[in-house]
Amino acid sequence: MGLKLRTPTMTEKGLLAVWMDVESSGAADFAEWYIREHIPERVGVPGFRNGNRYRALDGSPGFLAVYDTESPKVLSSAPYQERLDNPTTWTQRVMPMFRNTVRSTCTILQEAGLGMGGVLRAFRVEPKPGGREALRAALAALPISEWIDRPGVVRVRVAESAVSSPTQETAETEMRGPDTVASFVVLVDITDAGVLQEKAGEGLPVPDWSALGAVTPVEIGDYALMYNLVDGG
Numbered sequence: 001m002g003l004k005l006r007t008p009t010m011t012e013k014g015l016l017a018v019w020m021d022v023e024s025s026g027a028a029d030f031a032e033w034y035i036r037e038h039i040p041e042r043v044g045v046p047g048f049r050n051g052n053r054y055r056a057l058d059g060s061p062g063f064l065a066v067y068d069t070e071s072p073k074v075l076s077s078a079p080y081q082e083r084l085d086n087p088t089t090w091t092q093r094v095m096p097m098f099r100n101t102v103r104s105t106c107t108i109l110q111e112a113g114l115g116m117g118g119v120l121r122a123f124r125v126e127p128k129p130g131g132r133e134a135l136r137a138a139l140a141a142l143p144i145s146e147w148i149d150r151p152g153v154v155r156v157r158v159a160e161s162a163v164s165s166p167t168q169e170t171a172e173t174e175m176r177g178p179d180t181v182a183s184f185v186v187l188v189d190i191t192d193a194g195v196l197q198e199k200a201g202e203g204l205p206v207p208d209w210s211a212l213g214a215v216t217p218v219e220i221g222d223y224a225l226m227y228n229l230v231d232g233g
Contacts, residue, residue, distance in 0.1 A: 012107070014047075014069035015159045017122070017185050019061040019102040019221075026097040033094045034065070035227045042067060043229050045083060047074030050230045054120055057193060059221025061100045064122060066187065072162060075105040084170035091172070098176035104185055106159035109140040113148040113155035116228065117189035119196065121204065124182035124219035132183065135213040136160055139184055142212075147188065147205040152195035156205075157187045182219075196222055 022030045039051035047070045054064040069075060087095065102124065127135040144156040161183050173179060188205065190196065195204065209218045 012071055013111070014072035014075050015106040015108055015157060015185070015187075016065075016067040016069065016075055017102075017104050017106065017159075017182070017187070018065045019100070019122075019124075020063050020065075021061045021099040022063065022094075023097040023099065026094060030094050030097060033090050037088065037090050039065070039227065039229050041083060041088070043231050045074070045077075045080045047071060047077060047080075048231060050228065052116070052120075052225060052229075053227040054223035055226055057119065057196070057222040057224050059122075059219070059223075061102065061221075064120070064221070064223045066120070072105070072107040075162070081170070084172050087171050087175065092175065095172060095175040101176055101179045102182055103179040104159075104161040104182045106161050106185055109136070109158045109160055110142070110144060111155070111157045112144045113153070113189070115154050115189070116225065117152075117154050118192045118225050119190045120223045120225065121188040121190060121196075122221050122223060123184075123186040123188075125184040125186060125209065126215045126218075127183060128213055128215055131213045135184065138212040139186070142186075142207065144205075150204065152191045153188060153204065154191060155187075155189035157185075159185045159187075161185070184214075193222075193224065 034053050039053060042048055043051045049068040049070060052066045056062045074080060125135070125139070139158050142158060144158065147153055147156050161181050190204070210216045
């Protein structure tokens with residue numbers, strides 16, 4: 001059973017990744033809002049499997065939230081759209097303080113491994129001009145089963161954003177301003193920050209992004225897990 005779990009799978013699962021900074025004056029309110037209301041609200045939407053909040057150890061923006069969904073369609077569903085268009089009072093107070101937001105609603109191209117690490121290495125990957133299809137094929141073929149054989153690496157997800165331009169306007173986007181979209185997202189769950197202290201390329205995957213068809217340098221950030229909520233329904 002353990003060996004089967006290490007095999008990369010093509011899936012129809014969805015993934016939402018949101019990076020952001022926040023005004024320093026609202027940092028405390030932002031932190032409480034995220035764990036007391038926002039993630040529980042999102043995980044309560046049918047089809048959301050979990051919600052995870054991270055802070056940057058290295059890289060920017062300073063915070064990252066990641067949600068797994070049963071299908072990419074969940075991220076355009078009526079219940080989720082209702083939440084986006086009807087923000088709570090607390091959301092209306094906090095979200096205008098967002099800065100540098102990067103938001104990608106994704107389809108998972110392949111994943112391997114199980115569980116969650118204490119640290120997430122997140123790659124935001126953009127194709128060279130005219131090369132989106134070639135980069136998609138290259139990312140879908142990455143040997144991620146080999147990645148999770150490396151010490152400390154427990155899970156890898158490779159995902160493509162549903163759009164290559166900012167998403168449609170909602171009440172939430174009106175409050176925080178336009179979002180940037182990452183075309184492709186690669187997330188590597190790692191046990192702890194000690195793994196990151198190894199020399200570059202030793203212990204963690206470092207693909208030749210340019211050879212795969214990506215614009216370089218690729219945006220890379222290392223994020224520590226702050227909060228996790230799993231759907232109990």
